[in-house]
Amino acid sequence: MKQKIGVYICHCGGNISDYVDVEKVRQSIEHDEGVFLAKTTMFACADSNQKEMVEDIENEKLDSVVVASCSPKLHLLTFRAVTERAGLNKYNYVHANIREQVSWAHSDNKEGATQKAIQIVKAAIAKVRNAESLEPIKVKATNAVAVIGAGVAGMRAAIELAEAGADVYLIEREFFVGGRVAQWDDLCITEETGKELITRLYDEVMKHKHVTLFTGAEVVENKGSVGNFTLKVKVTPRHFKLNCISNELQKAIDVCPVEVPDEFNFNITTRKAIYHNYPSEYPQLPAIDMKNCTRCGECEKVCNSIDFSQKTEYLNLKVGSILLATGFDPYEPKHGEFGYGEIENVVTFPQFKRIVHYCDDKLIYKGKEIKNIAYIYCVGSRQVDGENKYCSRYCCTANIHTAITVKKKYKNIHNFHFNRGIRTYGKAEIWYDESSRLGDIYLQSFEHDPPVIEKRGDQTFVRIKDILTTNKELEVVADLVVLVTGMVPRKDNSIANLLKIPKGRDNFFNEIHMKLRPVETVIDGVTISGASQGPKNIMESMNSALAAATKSFELVASGELALEPTVAKVDEQSCDWCGKCEEACPYSAFDKIEKDGKFVARVNAAVCKGCGMCLPVCPVNALDLIGLTDEDVESMIDALIPTV
Amino acid sequence: MSEQMKSLEFDVLVIGGGIAGGEAALNLANLNYKVLLVEKELSIGGKMIMLSKVFPTLDCAACITTPKISEIARHPNITIFTGAETRKITKIEEHHFEAIVLQKPRYVNVTDCTGCQLCEQACPVSVSDQYQYGLVGRKAVYIPFSIASPRAAAIDIENCTLCGACERVCPTQCIDFTQTEEEFLVTIKSIVVATGFDLFDPLKIPRYGYGTFKNVITSMQMERQLAPTRPYNTILRPGDGKMPDNIAYVLCTGSRDKSLGNPICSQICCMYSVKQAQLLMGALPMADITIYYLHIRAFGKGFNEFYAQAQDMGVEFVKGKVGKITEKENGNLILRYEDIEQGKVQEAEHDMVVLSVGVLPNQGISDAFENKKLELDPFNFINQADILASPAKTSIDGVFVAGTASGPMDIPDSILSGGAASAETTSYLRRALL
Known part of the structure; x- marks a missing residue:
């Protein structure tokens, strides 16, 4: 039992003290059993107060500490570190949340808020009275990182990790690297092409002996946890030998009778079952798409490099951390959405980029020369009725940049931008300005009143109530309608399900804290980067990839990790394996082992997060949580019930 | 060397x-x-x-x-x-x-200073506090702000009269005028x-009256009024200490303006203004907030949702550029602006104006x-x-x-x-x- 508890009650500069009478809270608990010292403070987390706490612990020989302030999500670790600096075992610290759970929740009832704060602090004191010193669980960390996705973010992260000194496995699901950027020509800001950027990054990746690249590869199983993940990777063969002769290869492609839509060109062209991504794809080796190949054998007859005997392989990779760079999908409009799929000259922005790529002196689509282009913005983003409430961030700038390119590349182009308020933030403003100077026409409506597309005769009309001309109804005859589609999370996100990565309201991967820990996830050891986390442009993706590389490297660099000891424990005597705990565990932390002639549950302490989901389902009460035992909880409940 | x-x-x-x-x-x-x-x-x-x-x-x-x-x-x-x-x-x-x-030189020995603030109380010199963006004063010896790191006093030697009052009261003798x-x-x-970055100085737009009209403030001054370490402990208009109930925000002050040499968008002003509007609705539940904007750049993760939330809370968004601000006798301000939706120039009265100043190198x-x-x-x-x-x-x-x-x-x-x-x-x- 603790005898010298120090209690600190935080004003949070008004965040708490505007609604909670912190002095009253202090007075109500200062004579509680074991409380030696009770203070209020303006900002408990400020450096000056932290110093004072250290001095108090040292001078007054405090044996435990409670801080009543904000959510433990924000500052549990801060104050544990304070106690540790003062020479106290950090598990003798208990955090009471009187901000999110009290002052912010009950701003309409100051008296009630104060009473609730008192009970919460009393409960924390009750818990700290029983606190025991605990030692962290030490695990060895493998100095290797798996980077999932070899788009620009993944390749950049892989290079950085290798340079910093880690072994890197770069795992790409497609047969070719480069992700979405490979599909783009001129890039914003630098005028470099997507292909050129990919070439630079790929060359660097291949230069590093510490990076191993797998294409056609997918993680299918994950065992282990931070420091020691074991990933099972399925590698699909491309059915090509390395030394292929290019003219033979072309013959093989020519004789292939299968023709399917080419996803690289967003289905505006077709390809064979043997295919390249584009002439300078990486790796520079075609692949056979076995989903569509009919195994007719025609290609084998003309090309010696084809090898149907190659088998799917499974590899086990040991890594200390996993960095996700799985990117995004372009939004696919629904059939009929702004005429998509119904009117033949309605295309998406990614398709438009590919059309521009293939047209040299004249912009031609489906045999017709294009002069009037109508761009409809925010398709699939900022939806009023749909699920995507978010702004896709990159599309305004990317589309205006493309519209300028088109105007400069071809003659007599007229651009009409049907927008909802252009968001060319930051330096991208100069393109908005340039396009206006080039004579592009901007027409705007609000979310609830989008433009309408109509086919009349053989002409396509786009109509809008334009708020820039006092809601006049304006109509444009468009040769081509470009739907400026946004970014959506990957359709196939099996890796996220495998690793149990949480998603935000927008369904992109979610970080722990946007500002404090922007690239880490609640799954220890797994970092996220690029557009997998939410829409980003290339530079922003690179920044997050590099930041994630730093965090992943920090984990594996030291060779050893200290993990939280507050995990579930099994009383092996009463346990008689029934498997209910295993079913309830969201982190797959339970194993069935044989012990003294019977089966019992075992907790993998490195995987267990101490969430407590297993406790209530155990029929024989064989489970308890270290650091939050049944006894602790009962004493807290007693303290929470006000004595009348 | x-x-x-x-x-x-x-x-x-x-x-x-x-x-x-x-x-x-x-x-x-x-x-x-x-x-x-x-x-x-x-x-x-x-x-x-x-x-x-x-x-x-x-x-x-x-x-x-x-x-x-x-x-x-x-x-x-x-x-x-x-x-x-x-x-x-x-x-x-x-x-x-x-x-x-x-x-x-700080003229204070940082390791010995306990941040007790006795020197501040003793100092007879008051000047404008740069860390509160001029909203209040500070002494010539001062702790920059309550959560500063290091939380130690410093002497502003430009304004110090060398009277020695601080030295006499300092319990740890940490004041040291011999520092060089x-x-x-x-x-x-x-x-x-x-x-x-630097913040745009709105004195460069005289037609907005900043520096002349007391109830025209910058967004950073409003930020300080809303902060937990706020100087007034509530929201006041500087002219007469009245609680404002009709506040206007002028976006793109110093941004997207070639005439001021800054053609680019500052990327943060839309969002911080939307945020301040939400916080003001909490602090002053009866107040009306109007944001005059050109385009709302709510592009980041969760930003557009945050903007929609402000609209739902009742923040008024007016699409249009503010041309000129004039002051009435009672300190209220008349904004002359181009109302794009109505297609005409309009005037509106507010009792406080916040200039959403931009980011400069x-x-x-x-x-x-x-x-x-x-x-x-x-x-x-x-x-x-x-x-x-x-x-x-x-x-x-x-x-x-x-x-x-x-x-x-x-x-x-x-x-x-x-x-x-x-x-x-x-x-x-x-x-x-x-």
Whole structure:
């Protein structure tokens, strides 16, 4: 039992003290059993107060500490570190949340808020009275990182990790690297092409002996946890030998009778079952798409490099951390959405980029020369009725940049931008300005009143109530309608399900804290980067990839990790394996082992997060949580019930 | 260089102790590199530590910044100079730079100062408080602000009368008028420039009346009024101390305006204005808030949802540029603006106007580089030499840029950029070993 508890009650500069009478809270608990010292403070987390706490612990020989302030999500670790600096075992610290759970929740009832704060602090004191010193669980960390996705973010992260000194496995699901950027020509800001950027990054990746690249590869199983993940990777063969002769290869492609839509060109062209991504794809080796190949054998007859005997392989990779760079999908409009799929000259922005790529002196689509282009913005983003409430961030700038390119590349182009308020933030403003100077026409409506597309005769009309001309109804005859589609999370996100990565309201991967820990996830050891986390442009993706590389490297660099000891424990005597705990565990932390002639549950302490989901389902009460035992909880409940 | 100059050696010099520089310093220090952090202000924490709550999550800025700052200040691998300037940076060769760091005298011995504030009470001189953006006064001896790090007094020698009152009351005798400027010769292997941004000075738009009309304030002044360490403990209009009930925001003040030499968008003003509007509705439930805007740039994660939330809360958004502000006798203000939706010029009366001032480059650091040129972009931000593949790279190998020194960005982006700068610095330092 603790005898010298120090209690600190935080004003949070008004965040708490505007609604909670912190002095009253202090007075109500200062004579509680074991409380030696009770203070209020303006900002408990400020450096000056932290110093004072250290001095108090040292001078007054405090044996435990409670801080009543904000959510433990924000500052549990801060104050544990304070106690540790003062020479106290950090598990003798208990955090009471009187901000999110009290002052912010009950701003309409100051008296009630104060009473609730008192009970919460009393409960924390009750818990700290029983606190025991605990030692962290030490695990060895493998100095290797798996980077999932070899788009620009993944390749950049892989290079950085290798340079910093880690072994890197770069795992790409497609047969070719480069992700979405490979599909783009001129890039914003630098005028470099997507292909050129990919070439630079790929060359660097291949230069590093510490990076191993797998294409056609997918993680299918994950065992282990931070420091020691074991990933099972399925590698699909491309059915090509390395030394292929290019003219033979072309013959093989020519004789292939299968023709399917080419996803690289967003289905505006077709390809064979043997295919390249584009002439300078990486790796520079075609692949056979076995989903569509009919195994007719025609290609084998003309090309010696084809090898149907190659088998799917499974590899086990040991890594200390996993960095996700799985990117995004372009939004696919629904059939009929702004005429998509119904009117033949309605295309998406990614398709438009590919059309521009293939047209040299004249912009031609489906045999017709294009002069009037109508761009409809925010398709699939900022939806009023749909699920995507978010702004896709990159599309305004990317589309205006493309519209300028088109105007400069071809003659007599007229651009009409049907927008909802252009968001060319930051330096991208100069393109908005340039396009206006080039004579592009901007027409705007609000979310609830989008433009309408109509086919009349053989002409396509786009109509809008334009708020820039006092809601006049304006109509444009468009040769081509470009739907400026946004970014959506990957359709196939099996890796996220495998690793149990949480998603935000927008369904992109979610970080722990946007500002404090922007690239880490609640799954220890797994970092996220690029557009997998939410829409980003290339530079922003690179920044997050590099930041994630730093965090992943920090984990594996030291060779050893200290993990939280507050995990579930099994009383092996009463346990008689029934498997209910295993079913309830969201982190797959339970194993069935044989012990003294019977089966019992075992907790993998490195995987267990101490969430407590297993406790209530155990029929024989064989489970308890270290650091939050049944006894602790009962004493807290007693303290929470006000004595009348 | 003088013979007596003290020499110091570190792996990395981080110039600027705001949130981006701090993040870079912390990452590098965690990887066991020795870091020198040089900050020109009297406290680290940059602009973020001065803010109220931050969008789009409405986290209290102080609650996020102070523990980070505390971690930086305590880190065994980080040495901090506050009130210091970096000069004469020379690149000797790869992985070998020299710089002069000028420590300006604080006239207070920081290690002995307990922050008791007795000196502040004794000091007879009152001047405008720059850390409260001129909303209130401070003494000539002062603790910069309550959550400053270090939380120690400093003497503003320009305004000090040398009366000695502070010296007499100081219980630890930490006041020391004999301090002089001290120069250090610092040898480092790499540099991170994280010098942040300046705010646009609205005196440059006389037609908005800032500086003349007392109830026209900047967004940073409103930020201070909303912050937990706020000077008035409520929202007041400076002219007469009345609680405002009809507040206007003028967006793009100093941004997207070629006539002022700043054609670009400042990227943060829309969102901080939307945020302040939400906070004001909490602080002054009866007040009307109107935001005059051109386009709302709510582009980041959760931003558009946050903007929609403000609309749902009843914040009025008027699409149009404010041309001119005039003052009535009672201190209220008349805004003359182009109402784009109505297609005509309108006038509206408000009792307080907040100018949402933009982000400008913090110039000067490029002049500190002696034998190599730290190149700037057309807007005078630090040029990102390989912006798409290596966003932290500058024109000088071994010198990296973090945060708003390279252009406007919000807090999440600044922190990511700090992370990127530390990553690139790490691999640059590793190459020294090969």
